[in-house]
Amino acid sequence: MKFSRNWLADYVPGLTADGAELGRQITMRTAECEGVEDHAPQLKDVCVARVESVEPIAGSPNVKAVVETGRYGRKTLVCGAPNCRAGLLTAYWPLGVKKIAGVGSEGMLCAGDELGINRDHNLIVELTDVAVGDPLPGLVPDAVIDIDNKSLTHRPDLWGHFGMAREVAATFGLELKDPTDISLLPSGEPQVNVQIEDFTLCPRFSAVVFENVKVAPSPLWFQYRLQAVGLNPINNIVDITNYVMAELPQPMHAFDADKVPGQTLIARAAKANERLEALNGETYDLDPSMIVVGGLDGPLAIAGIIGGDPSAIGDSTTRIIFEAANWNPVAVRKATVKLKLRTDASMRFEKSLDPENTLRGIARAIALMKLVCPEARLAGGVADVRGPAVAPAPIRISMPWMAKKLGRTIGQNEVVSILEALGFGVTSANGELEVTVPSWRATKDISMDADLVEEVGRIIGYASITPTAPRMDVVPPKINRERAFHNGLRRHLTHVGFTEVHNYSFVADAEARKFGFDPADHLRVLNPIAEDQALLRISLLPKIWKNIDDNRKHFDQFRLFEIGREIHKRPEGLPDEVPHLVAVVYAKDDGVAGLNQLKRLALDLLPEASFRAVAGVRSFEHPARTVAVMAGDTSVGRLFEFHPSFVEVGRAAVLELNLRTMEKLATGRTVAYTAVNKFPSSSFDLAVVVDARALAGDVAQHMPGAVFIEDYRLPDGRRSLLYRLTISRPDRTLTGEEVTAERTRLIEHLRAQGFELRA
Amino acid sequence: MEQLFAALEGGLERLNSAPTPEELEAVRVELIGRKGLIAELSKGMGKLSPEERVATGKKLNEAKQTLEAAYEARQAAFKSAALMQRLEAEWLDLTVPPSGLAPGAMHPITQIQTEIEELFVSMGFAVLDGPEVETEFHNFDALNIPPTHPARDMQDTFWVEGGHLLRTHTSPVQVRGMQTFKPPFRMIAPGRVFRNEEVDASHEHTFTQLEGMMVDRDVSIANLTYFMKTLLAKIFGREDVTVRLRPGYFPFVEPGFELDIQCMVCEGSGCPVCKHSGWVELLPCGLVHPQVLKLGGLDPAEWGGFAFGLGLTRLVMMRYAIDDIRWINSGDLRFLNQFGGPRA
């Protein structure tokens, strides 16, 4: 939303702050200013000039003109405008001498766009009733303050200059001048018939008729004001509606009264299959969720959004109906989404405008008509239909409460004067203030005491509040064990050489399928950014694989890990979000070292881990290099090498762990200390001979406490697994016979399990 | 006997000039070993008169001491030479990079998150988690954003099957906090959030936020500012930072603020980093909206609070002057490996 500094100053006559200062103050007190720009600064140099003579330039469409500027003397210049003629009073801008079409041009005569008045570029401006050498009447350099629309979301009143002027007046402690003279409203029988079918769709509808209207361009000063805030001047009638919109803010619409059958306007829901050709040339299909201003024969305008072409103001229009209505913000917003059409009016109606403004809008339009269409006459009284109005309940606040919320003391007088400057009614009773919310803040912005803390706080300035530590109980916070556990894992992994990655939660259907996951098992995003980001991951592996594939282009070897959530659908309620750890070792070698490192890692993170053969491997797993990671009979994850068809160059070993299971296992894990034995222990070794593809893990589970020493390949292809057993007693030294007996017992046990022992 | 004594005379020279430790040892055995020359001469003393015996004994003793001293000196010389040789031979180029595994790096988001978690835990805040897939109620309704609220348009929401959504902010954890804890309480909730936005150098659909909330009987704007200054001083590694509050609209706080920090590049005088304003917009915050307290099951007449939201992704980008947000979730080790190593 753009604000003109000069326009604001109309309502705050004492204002001396320039645009930049206004921008700063508005940012600190009201809403975020995104920038301040000078508008038409050249106007301080531009003056009225009379064209004295014009002569053609051979071979050029331009003419050579001699002009009397008064202020700068007589000048010769080159002008390309077809309306440049002797005797014309126009605008002269003293620029340096510039050669155009072989002629030295001493400055220029200006078109509307060159002065920030409108978008006219072909014709130089034509002035009347002005003296040569004078500044252009009503046109002074302006500053445009651009306020972030998002920061005005909750402030319908700030979508117009008068509302912002109220803020400025309160901020600077200046008087606010209301432009609206409600006594201008004519009484008597209205010459327009207004009906509202549903007050929730249209809480209020006001209208008035003018006759003897002459549609023409607005005066330049009027156009200039609209242009400064980005509203393009069109003609005097449309410009009035835009002016009132940018002022109060009350969007209005002007109908050609002769094109409104029966002079009847009906606020109603659109009917199915109704269509309207709008002012922008597009035709819109309407449906019953939208509101229209209907005539006797069908819709005339899409309420709050855009007018219809058939009843539009044209050059031949002589009678008009000014409409100022209040529309349901939600219905307007939904219609803009459906129609893909957002307008200056709809942006305002979406914010819940003040229904009291419809009559004020009509009164302003009447006043402005006198300025820009003086010939026009009011016809009949004002039509004004409204639903039942509910006065907002007053809000009670006490000074101690206000001080408690602000964190500083504040006098009652100061609070009262701030609230009154912002338009609140304040009465004092029983040590409390009873605050009445003005209509323009009551539509949804302010309804409770907390809202008033903001009103007071922002005007006194938050800088006046000294940061203070709160009084609070000293209580150690509850520890988030899951997070502490994950952070511990992260520390360990980085210490042993792994770098943490963060991957997106989205995967593509194709990615899921590539890994053998069914896309239907994934939670689907209904409005994905792109089709390849439509599923929520049920495994970290697809993206981890991508990490491998990306990084191997830059590194011969690397280690990385991610801790992230798998998202699993559930029949009802929110999905199950299961934290997982995936660690990867990539190298261009035979892959053994990487698997070994991850095996080491698994045991570091889960000391009771064992590795077990898996029943079936997944498509991306190396069929001869995949095991389950177990804690007893609980599966915790997998250790595998990526299948060569997934990682073609080099080897990638992967450790995948379910951290929810891991955390359960780690919870309550303590150190079970036993006294160091004072009596010496005895050791003996056992060599178990197994087939080439037997699993050492299967052997070890029959010898609890055995320490693996060596895996030795025998000449016949079988393997000899060497274990060392150490035995002791807490109360005595074992005798040689006892050690032998234990060894014999173990050997027999192993033989009974079908193992062969080497001598 | 005389001959033997003569051999003894030459022995000193032989010890001193033995070329190797082995020859030195051989000469030692020959002269002063248990069966060596001295021992042999001592045996022959029995045939001498008592006077001769005394004189000879003294002479032999002197000779033995001389020879032993010479032996030891020579032996020490050999040892020292051997040591010198070993030291010389053991020269290593210690500037060769080490073998073995270098530590990896924690993700910079994790690092800043951990720092902030530690700070808040030290001030009595609990760390809470919430789901990444949220209910509409927690993400919007309970935060005073009803279905008709225009603020829902400001949030570009990813919707998923089953009527749920990917949380657009960490604020829903406020609601979960109020449902979890009995007041008074203090909590933070870091986590991943999602916005339906095209990705480019400065926009991401996936980023990390940290929500904070304090609920107590008397919580003021002054308290909020105090915690925010403490937080930012820690994040930016300063004794103190200058901040300002200005009005900001967020449906779940009232009053709501944008908190700006004075630009640390120009110290407030204006520069390109702060777009010549002297201030950098950093975080939204405010006093918890009474309606949000009510929906969280707390009585706003009794309890109040503040809440804030901090964009960790943005903080990381600011801290390291990262020019493209896409590096954060790239998984590219050329980027991530730069964040390793201990820092004090």
Ligand SMILES: [Zn+2]
């Ligand atoms: Zn700066």
